[in-house]
Amino acid sequence: MNSDKARQLLLAKQQQVKEQLKSIESNDPVLSFADLANEAQESGTEVWQSDVHFKSLVLIDSLNDLSSQIDKALLNVKDGSYGKCEKCHVSIPKERLVALPSASFCAKCAQDF
């Protein structure tokens, strides 16, 4: 895969992650101030809120993780090391990079974890 194509895929993925983060934050009763003001009046919403909030935090965590992997992959594109497995240094198949642009291991090494 050439580096322009790789950068394109990564930037598209990064955009997707940012949009997901935004929508999670706006749907979270704790993170979204407007919803909090509306819902806080009713009794019994606190448990519901912390449950939803907890799930949001887990999701946000994994999305932030993914986002930093994408950033790292973008740096790899710049220095020419993108698309190589970090463990065994083989070229990661293009199909895998298209499906998972932030992949830093080949399918075989990823399975070993």
Ligand SMILES: [Zn+2]
């Ligand atoms: Zn490998």
